[in-house]
Each structure stands twice: as structure tokens, then as C-alpha cells.
Amino acid sequence: MAKFAKRIDYMQATADVVRYLFESMTDPETISFGGGAPAREALPVEIVHEIADEVLTREKRGVQALQYGNPIGIPDLRQAVIDRLLTPMGLKAGLENVIIVAGGIESMNLVSQLYLEPGDVVLVESPTFVHTVQIFKMFEARCIACETDDHGLVIEDVEAKIRQYSPKMIYVIPTFQNPSGRTMSLERRKALAELGSQYDIVILEDDPYCEMRYSGDRLPPVKYFDETGNTVFVNSFSKIFSPGSRLGYAFADEEIVRKIYDAKTATNSHTNVLTQILCAEFFNRGLFEPHLKMICDIHRERRNVMMDCIQSMLPEGVKYVYPDGGLFTWVELPGQVDTTAMLGDAVAQKVAYMPGREFFVEGQPVRDNCMRVSFGGVMPEKIPVGMERLAKVIRSKLYRTRS
Amino acid sequence: MAKFAKRIDYMQATADVVRYLFESMTDPETISFGGGAPAREALPVEIVHEIADEVLTREKRGVQALQYGNPIGIPDLRQAVIDRLLTPMGLKAGLENVIIVAGGIESMNLVSQLYLEPGDVVLVESPTFVHTVQIFKMFEARCIACETDDHGLVIEDVEAKIRQYSPKMIYVIPTFQNPSGRTMSLERRKALAELGSQYDIVILEDDPYCEMRYSGDRLPPVKYFDETGNTVFVNSFSKIFSPGSRLGYAFADEEIVRKIYDAKTATNSHTNVLTQILCAEFFNRGLFEPHLKMICDIHRERRNVMMDCIQSMLPEGVKYVYPDGGLFTWVELPGQVDTTAMLGDAVAQKVAYMPGREFFVEGQPVRDNCMRVSFGGVMPEKIPVGMERLAKVIRSKLYRTRS
Numbered sequence: 001m002a003k004f005a006k007r008i009d010y011m012q013a014t015a016d017v018v019r020y021l022f023e024s025m026t027d028p029e030t031i032s033f034g035g036g037a038p039a040r041e042a043l044p045v046e047i048v049h050e051i052a053d054e055v056l057t058r059e060k061r062g063v064q065a066l067q068y069g070n071p072i073g074i075p076d077l078r079q080a081v082i083d084r085l086l087t088p089m090g091l092k093a094g095l096e097n098v099i100i101v102a103g104g105i106e107s108m109n110l111v112s113q114l115y116l117e118p119g120d121v122v123l124v125e126s127p128t129f130v131h132t133v134q135i136f137k138m139f140e141a142r143c144i145a146c147e148t149d150d151h152g153l154v155i156e157d158v159e160a161k162i163r164q165y166s167p168k169m170i171y172v173i174p175t176f177q178n179p180s181g182r183t184m185s186l187e188r189r190k191a192l193a194e195l196g197s198q199y200d201i202v203i204l205e206d207d208p209y210c211e212m213r214y215s216g217d218r219l220p221p222v223k224y225f226d227e228t229g230n231t232v233f234v235n236s237f238s239k240i241f242s243p244g245s246r247l248g249y250a251f252a253d254e255e256i257v258r259k260i261y262d263a264k265t266a267t268n269s270h271t272n273v274l275t276q277i278l279c280a281e282f283f284n285r286g287l288f289e290p291h292l293k294m295i296c297d298i299h300r301e302r303r304n305v306m307m308d309c310i311q312s313m314l315p316e317g318v319k320y321v322y323p324d325g326g327l328f329t330w331v332e333l334p335g336q337v338d339t340t341a342m343l344g345d346a347v348a349q350k351v352a353y354m355p356g357r358e359f360f361v362e363g364q365p366v367r368d369n370c371m372r373v374s375f376g377g378v379m380p381e382k383i384p385v386g387m388e389r390l391a392k393v394i395r396s397k398l399y400r401t402r403s
Numbered sequence: 404m405a406k407f408a409k410r411i412d413y414m415q416a417t418a419d420v421v422r423y424l425f426e427s428m429t430d431p432e433t434i435s436f437g438g439g440a441p442a443r444e445a446l447p448v449e450i451v452h453e454i455a456d457e458v459l460t461r462e463k464r465g466v467q468a469l470q471y472g473n474p475i476g477i478p479d480l481r482q483a484v485i486d487r488l489l490t491p492m493g494l495k496a497g498l499e500n501v502i503i504v505a506g507g508i509e510s511m512n513l514v515s516q517l518y519l520e521p522g523d524v525v526l527v528e529s530p531t532f533v534h535t536v537q538i539f540k541m542f543e544a545r546c547i548a549c550e551t552d553d554h555g556l557v558i559e560d561v562e563a564k565i566r567q568y569s570p571k572m573i574y575v576i577p578t579f580q581n582p583s584g585r586t587m588s589l590e591r592r593k594a595l596a597e598l599g600s601q602y603d604i605v606i607l608e609d610d611p612y613c614e615m616r617y618s619g620d621r622l623p624p625v626k627y628f629d630e631t632g633n634t635v636f637v638n639s640f641s642k643i644f645s646p647g648s649r650l651g652y653a654f655a656d657e658e659i660v661r662k663i664y665d666a667k668t669a670t671n672s673h674t675n676v677l678t679q680i681l682c683a684e685f686f687n688r689g690l691f692e693p694h695l696k697m698i699c700d701i702h703r704e705r706r707n708v709m710m711d712c713i714q715s716m717l718p719e720g721v722k723y724v725y726p727d728g729g730l731f732t733w734v735e736l737p738g739q740v741d742t743t744a745m746l747g748d749a750v751a752q753k754v755a756y757m758p759g760r761e762f763f764v765e766g767q768p769v770r771d772n773c774m775r776v777s778f779g780g781v782m783p784e785k786i787p788v789g790m791e792r793l794a795k796v797i798r799s800k801l802y803r804t805r806s
Binding site: 003 | 448451455459460505632672676
């Protein structure tokens with residue numbers, strides 16, 4: 001059988017864990033804090049049904065929905081992105097600055113197509129999003145982690161690593177970060193944009209959780225402070241509309257958008273038109289804002305229940321992040337508990353989480369005693385049940401570690 | 404502004420022509436034989452409307468449609484591919500051999516991810532499909548064209564080029580080829596599969612038009628003759644269901660499917676779930692077979708009208724392919740008419756086609772006097788109007804060339 005390309009070997013290791021988690025999520029008895037899915041109760045099934053029923057006729061948008069589309073996306077969805085998402089963040093965009101893609105992951109894939117050569121260095125947060133690291137590995141880039149604290153990337157460490165590694169790109173999830181749930185401060189957002197401009201580095205800003213804020217004040221994105229076009233802002237509709245629709249967008253300087261257009265054409269021609277129409281109508285009928293409020297109410301409750309459980313159920317010495325939004329908290333266990341080794345026991349007890357090890361790369365210490373705990377996809381009454389199971393598994397490990 | 408990767412420069416040239424054609428297609432006055440779109444009248448708007456209306460509820464499949472899916476695709480669509488498409492071709496497949504992707508182009512992109520290193524050689528037909536060449540260029544592969552005649556790839560030339568270039572992959576569209584409309588003979592299909600096995604080369608078989616046969620007998624695919632797993636069979640639902648849905652699949656040995664799964668995960672997580680459900684229901688409600696008959700009836704009429712126009716309207720000395728199916732014919736003009744240079748005049752006369760030059764790569768002569776003429780997207784009563792305009796432009800060029 002013909003040999004696979006090197007990039008396929010590089011990306012192998014993590015993919016197995018991702019597949020394992022996908023599989024554990026299919027057992028209905030398992031309470032999974034492992035995935036990154038939002039609440040199924042927050043999915044706009046009735047809204048999509050009503051819009052689909054209305055637009056899927058030959059007189060309305062049925063033919064457009066089923067025929068080939070333009071690689072850049074349909075104009076009304078791009079305009080909705082500008083009016084309803086970018087403008088409220090203080091970002092100034094024209095239609096030529098926005099391209100629709102098939103989800104947040106695809107936006108990262110396309111920006112990597114644009115910039116990354118084998119051996120290029122990408123600076124990332126520590127911890128960082130495992131799926132994006134997989135993409136960078138597929139492009140044979142070297143990921144170097146920078147130090148983070150409760151206010152996000154430590155800018156001094158980023159600058160030191162810029163000097164040491166001459167990176168091509170810096171990848172950041174500034175708001176309710178995946179996996180840590182942390183949010184980068186205003187000052188650091190500004191400083192990061194300035195570093196991108198000063199050293200001519202691409203800042204890939206991935207902000208899929210920014211609309212899902214349950215407490216605290218909204219912050220402008222890194223892109224807001226970009227004066228040279230070095231920051232590429234990408235986002236997903238997965239959390240505010242629907243993950244299964246695979247919709248996202250990139251906002252960047254026109255020249256960059258034109259190159260993304262070329263890479264998109266050679267990746268899959270264009271994004272599914274029907275769901276672009278459904279999503280555009282969702283915005284343009286004024287349904288987004290009330291739906292977002294409902295989403296935030298649902299997830300705020302889950303966040304609150306989860307944080308209560310963590311405080312009351314997990315053994316003493318456990319550290320955690322209190323997230324102001326998004327879907328995740330980040331739990332650091334005491335002692336030398338290896339959360340990767342523990343996952344099998346947890347799945348046997350019908351509870352799952354994402355082991356921390358997967359989120360660490362070269363440049364910062366791997367912390368095997370951490371885990372990403374997602375509260376988004378679990379009903380509030382099930383969170384205590386799952387956390388009780390998880391606490392039991394953790395206690396048994398702590399006991400064994402200490403004895 | 405940060406420097407783009409080399410691959411982006413390599414793919415530049417053709418992308419401009421593709422964009423130009425996309426733009427010319429938006430003028431409603433222009434009759435475009437340029438695109439590869441099927442008839443809008445053949446799009447299953449009413450079918451999709453009815454299915455969407457029925458499945459988009461929380462009790463049925465509404466939550467599944469909007470939530471994250473599995474990278475391999477939904478089981479009922481994969482089973483439909485096996486039962487309704489692969490089995491009738493004589494192909495034996497299990498669920499582990501089929502992965503759903505976001506259209507035919509994406510299947511080519513993913514197989515390229517799996518195999519191509521910079522500098523690898525891909526053997527292609529001459530002429531070959533321009534979009535796929537763009538993908539190979541994005542992967543920094545070198546495309547070498549092999550000789551073709553009315554029965555497809557000339558096997559002796561393929562074998563000579565295998566010895567000369569040690570290619571990693573051979574790319575072939577065996578049925579109603581894009582752009583030529585030609586079909587590869589049974590003997591050559593078998594011989595090509597055997598060459599793949601003998602020299603351990605990946606045969607990438609792309610067969611999106613095979614169901615759209617208007618005359619003559621069906622042939623088994625190259626994959627049918629593959630005994631070593633070297634042939635990867637990819638296909639699209641664009642022509643038999645809907646292009647805008649961006650659905651396709653790959654059929655290959657399980658190990659290859661697992662690697663495509665990894666590459667798909669790092670490209671865009673998974674394919675849009677809603678349209679996977681709509682397409683699965685389309686098959687499983689028995690709607691595919693009567694719809695396909697309607698599609699073939701519509702396109703057969705257009706093929707017939709187009710071939711009559713070519714015979715009666717175009718100047719003497721024009722050569723052409725009579726296609727037994729698909730969407731294209733291939734026209735070779737007499738003399739030294741450059742169809743790329745002529746496109747501007749044609750668009751000014753409100754008619755478009757795809758210049759032949761784009762379909763030629765290194766290894767075979769570039770034939771500037773050829774064009775791909777697509778009859779799929781034009782109403783039968785408009786075909787003579789467009790062809791009259793095109794004939795006029797051609798005659799004016801011939802006159803100028805001769806004078």
C-alpha cells in the first residue's frame with residue numbers, strides 16, 4: 001500500500017484520544033464533560049424548521065440553496081456578520097473583508113494553508129486547543145507554548161519566544177479560552193496586537209466563545225488593536241447558532257481574504273449554501289439576539305451548578321478556573337494524579353472529561369494532573385451526578401497515590 | 404504584511420480565471436457554457452423542502468441535524484452509498500470503507516493531504532480537471548499529463564511516464580470526463596488498476612458523472628479491478644442530488660479511510676449534518692431512482708440540442724466529442740484561434756465557456772484552440788441562442804486569423 005505523507009504521521013498521536021472521546025460520548029449512560037458541544041436544549045431547532053419551511057421553495061431561495069455557490073459565501077450572511085457581530089465589537093469591516101467558511105476549524109486550516117511552511121514555528125498558549133495543534137502539526141509546523149496566567153498570555157514570555165524562535169504565527173483564543181476558560185486582559189490584547197505588527201507575525205485570533213458571556217464586562221478583540229493587518233480574526237457559528245451546520249467566518253485585510261478564497265476553492269469549493277441561508281435569515285429576522293440571551297441563560301445555570309459541584313465535591317487541594325463564559329473550566333488535581341491514565345477508570349464509571357496532557361506542547365511543562373471539564377453539553381440536574389462519579393474516581397486515585 | 408507560504412504562489416495563476424468565470428456567471432444576460440453546474444430545473448427543491456419539514460423537529464432529527472457530528476459521516480448516508488451507489492457498480496464495501504466529505508473537491512483535497520509531499524509527481528489526463536490541478540499545486544506536487552484518445556488514457560504512455568517520473572498518484576475521471584466528455588474503455592480501466600497495484604501508485608478515481616448516462620452501456624469503475632487497495636474511489640452528490648449541499652464520499656480500504664478521517668477532522672471537523680440527513684432520507688425514501696431518471700431526461704435533451712447546434716452552427720473544421728453522459732463536450736477549433744484570448748470577446752457578446760488552456764499541464768502539448776462547453780446549466784431553448792453568439796465570435800476570430 002502506498003506510503004502516507006509525513007504530515008499524516010505527525011498528526012497521529014492526538015487523533016487517537018479524540019477518537020476515543022468521540023466513541024465514549026456515544027454511550028447514553030456516560031455523562032461526558034469531555035466534548036466541546038453546547039447544550040442541545042440551546043439548539044434553534046424550531047427556528048431552523050420555520051425558516052427552512054419558508055425559504056425552501058423555487059419562488060424563494062430553494063434553487064439558490066441547492067445550486068453551486070460562491071467561495072466567499074452569500075452576501076447577506078457576510079453582511080449580517082458585519083452588522084450583528086463585528087460592528088458591536090468595534091471592528092470596522094466591508095464585505096470584501098469577510099469570507100464564510102465551514103466552521104471554526106476550517107478557518108484555522110485555511111489560515112494555516114496561507115502561511116505555514118514545514119518547520120515554521122507557531123506560538124500558542126499553554127494550555128491550548130488540541131484540535132488546532134493537530135492542524136498546525138498537519139502543516140508540519142512546530143508549536144511552542146508560551147506561559148499563561150489568569151489574565152491570559154504572559155506578554156514578556158511571548159516576546160522572549162519571538163526573539164528566540166522567529167515564529168510565523170501566534171495562535172490565541174482570548175475569551176473563555178479552550179481549554180482553560182480564562183480570558184485575556186484588555187492590556188494584553190493590545191500588547192499582543194502590537195507585537196504582531198512590530199515583528200510582522202500573523203496573529204491568528206480565534207474567538208468562538210466571546211458572545212457567551214455570563215458575568216463580567218465584554219472586551220474588544222485583539223483585532224480591534226491591529227493597525228497593520230497582521231491579525232486575522234476567525235470565528236464560528238457553532239456556539240451561537242449550531243455546530244452541525246459547520247459555519248464560520250474569517251475577518252481580515254482584503255488581500256488576505258482573497259488568498260483565503262483561493263485556498264477555500266481548492267479545499268471544498270464553497271460552504272454549504274442551505275445552512276448559510278438559514279443562518280443569514282436567523283440574523284436578518286432579528287432572531288439572533290433573543291436566542292443568544294436564551295443560550296446564555298441555559299449555560300450560565302450549568303456553569304453555576306458546575307462550579308458549586310467543583311467547590312463542594314472535589315477533594316481539598318483541587319485548583320480550578322472560574323470562567324465568566326464559554327463552556328469550560330480547567331481543573332488541576334493535587335498530587336501526581338495522571339488524568340490521561342485516569343480516563344479509563346472514569347469511562348468505566350460512566351463519566352468522561354478531556355485529559356489535560358493533550359493541551360500541552362513543547363516550550364512549557366506538560367501538566368498531567370489537569371483536565372478540561374466542559375459543562376455545556378450536560379443537563380444541570382446531571383452535572384452533580386457526573387461530578388460525584390468523577391470525584392469518586394479522583395479520590396480513589398489520590399488514595400492510591402498517597403498509599 | 405506577513406509572507407504567504409509558497410503553495411499559495413504556486414496555485415495563483417488558474418485561480419484568476421476561475422474567479423473571472425464565477426463573476427461572468429452572475430450577469431443574468433450572459434448564457435454561460437462555462438460552469439460545471441447541473442440544470443437548476445433538476446434540483447430537488449420540493450423533495451428537500453418536504454424532507455426538511457418532516458425531520459426538523461426535536462422528536463425526529465432536528466437535534467442531530469444541528470449538533471456536532473462524527474467526522475466519518477452519519478451511518479444511514481454511508482449505508483445508502485453502499486446500497487444504492489457502490490453495490491450497483493459491483494463494488495463491495497462495508498461501513499468502515501466509506502467516509503462522507505464536503506463535496507468532490509474536498510475528497511481530492513483530503514486524499515492529497517494523505518499522500519502528497521512537495522515535489523511528488525501526479526500523472527493526470529490531458530486535458531484534466533482544472534480545479535483538481537489547483538489542489539495538487541497547493542500541495543506543491545508536479546502534475547504531468549498523459550496522452551488520451553477517444554477511449555481515455557493511453558495506457559502505454561501512462562506506463563512510460565510511470566517509469567520516467569515514479570509518480571505518487573494517478574488522477575483519473577474515467578466517465579464523461581471533465582473537461583473532455585470522454586469515457587475510458589473497460590480494458591483500460593482494468594489496465595490502469597493493475598498499473599496502480601504493480602507499481603504501488605495511488606489511483607485517485609473521481610467519478611462524479613457516472614450516474615448521468617444518456618446513451619450507451621454502463622461500465623464498472625477502475626476500483627472494480629483493484630485487488631491491492633491502491634485505488635481510492637471518490638465521488639460527489641453534486642450532480643445526482645445538489646451541488647450547494649457540498650456532499651461527497653470516499654470509498655477505500657479501511658486503513659486509508661481512517662487516515663482520511665484524521666485529515667477531515669483537521670480540515671473542518673465533519674460534514675454539515677443537516678444536508679447529510681436530507682440526502683440520506685432522499686435515498687432511503689426511494690426518491691433517488693425516479694429523480695435520477697428525471698435528471699437524465701433533462702440533461703439528455705440539452706446534450707442533444709447542444710450537439711445539434713455544434714454540428715449545424717459552428718464553422719467547418721471544428722472537431723468535438725459526442726458525450727454519452729455528463730455535462731460537457733469538448734470543442735477543438737480550426738486554425739490558431741486562442742480560446743483564452745477569445746473569452747473577453749465572448750463575454751462581451753454575452754456568452755461564456757471555459758478556455759481549454761487551463762486544462763493542460765506539463766507533459767503534453769497545450770492546445771490553446773480548445774474549449775470546454777457545458778450544456779448542463781443552460782435551458783434547451785437558450786442553447787441555440789448562446790451557440791449562435793459563440794459561433795459568431797468564433798467566425799470573427801477565424802476571419803481575422805485567416806486575413
